[in-house]
Amino acid sequence: MRKIIFLEMLFGFQLLGFCQDGSLFTPQNRKAFADFLFCEKDYLRASDEYAAANTTAKNDSVTYNIGLCFLKMNNFEKAEEIFLSLKNSSLCEESKLLLLKISYLQNRNIFTHADTASLHFENPEYKTASRKLLLAAQIKAGMMNRIFPTENILEKNDWQALYIFEQEFFQSGRKSPTVAALFSAVVPGAGKIYTKNYGDGITSLLVTGLFSFLSYDNFNANHKTRGWIFAGLSAFFYSGNIYGSYVSARNYNLEKEEELNENFESYLSSKNYFIPEEIEEKCK
Amino acid sequence: MKARWLIFIFALFFKTALTQTQIEKQLAFAESLFTQEKYFEAVTEAKRVSFFDSSHQYSFKVNRLIAESYRQGGKLSEAVNYFTKAEMSAQNSNDLFKTKIEVIKINIIRRAFSLVNHQLDELEKDARFASDSLSLRYWRGWNYLFNDDWENAAEIFGRIDSTKSLKNICEEVQKKKYSVSFAKAISVVLPGAGQFYTGNYFSGVLSFGWNALLGYATVKAFASERVFDGMMVGSLLWLRFYNGNLSNAEKFAEEKNGKLFNETLEYLQKNYQGLKP
Numbered sequence: 001m002r003k004i005i006f007l008e009m010l011f012g013f014q015l016l017g018f019c020q021d022g023s024l025f026t027p028q029n030r031k032a033f034a035d036f037l038f039c040e041k042d043y044l045r046a047s048d049e050y051a052a053a054n055t056t057a058k059n060d061s062v063t064y065n066i067g068l069c070f071l072k073m074n075n076f077e078k079a080e081e082i083f084l085s086l087k088n089s090s091l092c093e094e095s096k097l098l099l100l101k102i103s104y105l106q107n108r109n110i111f112t113h114a115d116t117a118s119l120h121f122e123n124p125e126y127k128t129a130s131r132k133l134l135l136a137a138q139i140k141a142g143m144m145n146r147i148f149p150t151e152n153i154l155e156k157n158d159w160q161a162l163y164i165f166e167q168e169f170f171q172s173g174r175k176s177p178t179v180a181a182l183f184s185a186v187v188p189g190a191g192k193i194y195t196k197n198y199g200d201g202i203t204s205l206l207v208t209g210l211f212s213f214l215s216y217d218n219f220n221a222n223h224k225t226r227g228w229i230f231a232g233l234s235a236f237f238y239s240g241n242i243y244g245s246y247v248s249a250r251n252y253n254l255e256k257e258e259e260l261n262e263n264f265e266s267y268l269s270s271k272n273y274f275i276p277e278e279i280e281e282k283c284k
Numbered sequence: 285m286k287a288r289w290l291i292f293i294f295a296l297f298f299k300t301a302l303t304q305t306q307i308e309k310q311l312a313f314a315e316s317l318f319t320q321e322k323y324f325e326a327v328t329e330a331k332r333v334s335f336f337d338s339s340h341q342y343s344f345k346v347n348r349l350i351a352e353s354y355r356q357g358g359k360l361s362e363a364v365n366y367f368t369k370a371e372m373s374a375q376n377s378n379d380l381f382k383t384k385i386e387v388i389k390i391n392i393i394r395r396a397f398s399l400v401n402h403q404l405d406e407l408e409k410d411a412r413f414a415s416d417s418l419s420l421r422y423w424r425g426w427n428y429l430f431n432d433d434w435e436n437a438a439e440i441f442g443r444i445d446s447t448k449s450l451k452n453i454c455e456e457v458q459k460k461k462y463s464v465s466f467a468k469a470i471s472v473v474l475p476g477a478g479q480f481y482t483g484n485y486f487s488g489v490l491s492f493g494w495n496a497l498l499g500y501a502t503v504k505a506f507a508s509e510r511v512f513d514g515m516m517v518g519s520l521l522w523l524r525f526y527n528g529n530l531s532n533a534e535k536f537a538e539e540k541n542g543k544l545f546n547e548t549l550e551y552l553q554k555n556y557q558g559l560k561p
Binding site: 023024032037045 | 306327328331332336
């Protein structure tokens with residue numbers, strides 16, 4: 001008997017609720033649907049649904065989810081605007097951490113952009129995450145006074161990886177353009193070989209050598225005009241090879257830097273910029 | 285006691301019926317958005333149906349609607365994804381076949397020709413679709429057509445009674461097509477001839493002129509025992525123009541064929557009344 005009354009009440013309430021709601025478009029239903037869309041990675045529609053759910057009953061967690069949608073869509077400006085509006089909410093720490101990430105992704109100088117309050121975290125996990133991200137930003141910005149923390153705030157692996165990147169950024173084997181040019185002045189093509197541009201180096205040596213020989217040979221055979229033509233060509237290729245070696249060393253350094261930057265970014269991306277998973281992931 | 289049971293059963297029935305009515309209305313709304321060509325909104329509303337349809341009663345219809353909307357919006361990967369979901373909720377072999385064909389049609393547009401051939405082979409082997417061999421042949425013909433293989437397309441369409449017009453179009457295109465290897469071969473023998481063959485007369489005359497002039501200069505230098513001059517003019521100038529003549533012949537033939545291909549597809553899109561990818 002009690003069971004029947006309980007079941008009756010249960011269904012009665014549900015029915016009442018359904019009739020009152022009247023549709024699939026109640027804020028609760030919209031939010032549930034938006035969560036589903038978010039987990040399907042349909043962030044544009046999810047943000048629309050969250051926004052619609054938020055119009056009638058404004059809620060910080062829903063606003064935060066809208067910010068996440070924009071962040072996932074790489075719409076950093078809108079995401080930043082939303083997370084800034086949550087600075088005094090219960091999701092303040094999460095928002096601050098994501099704002100740091102946005103600053104990093106937008107290539108801003110975090111230190112001038114963020115104020116002291118933005119870098120203060122109560123949650124120890126978020127504090128660690130923020131310090132790791134700041135360290136990465138220091139390395140990327142080429143700040144010479146970067147500080148590797150002495151206390152145990154970094155896990156061993158992260159610490160080692162960041163330390164190795166730091167070493168590569170500041171002490172990697174760059175090639176000096178002046179040395180490359182000097183090498184090529186002494187032996188044509190040597191500067192290019194020094195910058196690991198072997199094919200060009202050998203070609204430079206052969207072409208300069210060939211034209212020099214042709215010039216010498218023509219002067220010997222008393223063909224003065226041809227001799228001067230080949231001498232001119234030889235001088236042209238010789239000076240071109242010196243300049244080319246200088247440029248080759250500069251290109252070598254740029255390529256190295258680009259490769260290093262790519263590796264660094266891909267490492268940070270694989271670590272999700274040290275942001276704890278639960279801050280951005282709602283789907284299990 | 286009896287009355288309480290009756291109320292309970294009525295409440296349960298009424299709630300279920302009300303929910304279903306809501307979902308049906310929502311599905312009709314999504315379909316109307318699709319009809320109005322509001323594809324973004326149609327996807328949103330169809331996905332809402334999919335989310336609230338806990339009994340999965342409308343799964344097939346909804347997934348197909350989402351897939352169709354994505355296709356109309358040019359989101360082909362998402363369309364294939366939802367057609368595949370629809371396949372999984374198909375109630376009978378007819379629905380399943382139709383949905384598989386939709387995937388094949390998208391793959392033809394995406395130019396995944398070998399994948400389409402593989403999918404058609406799989407369907408041909410499937411005993412459930414034994415009666416649909418004509419339809420499979422038809423789509424194989426379209427796959428050849430999009431793959432610029434007009435000869436095979438004509439052969440396939442020729443074996444279907446209702447597609448004789450397509451066969452004629454394919455044969456006509458095959459006849460009009462320029463042979464790239466022929467254009468190159470005649471340019472090897474006579475520089476500029478390949479350009480003439482593809483209708484680029486000015487380029488053909490220029491090519492012939494440069495090659496004749498530089499060829500003459502090279503031969504003359506060798507004949508006067510100026511070997512070095514002959515080698516320089518021959519390798520740095522004549523060979524360069526000769527190679528340019530060959531690659532021009534190839535490029536012009538390919539360009540003309542590409543233009544013919546696009547014009548034919550455009551014609552079929554506007555004028556062909558039968559099923560198209």
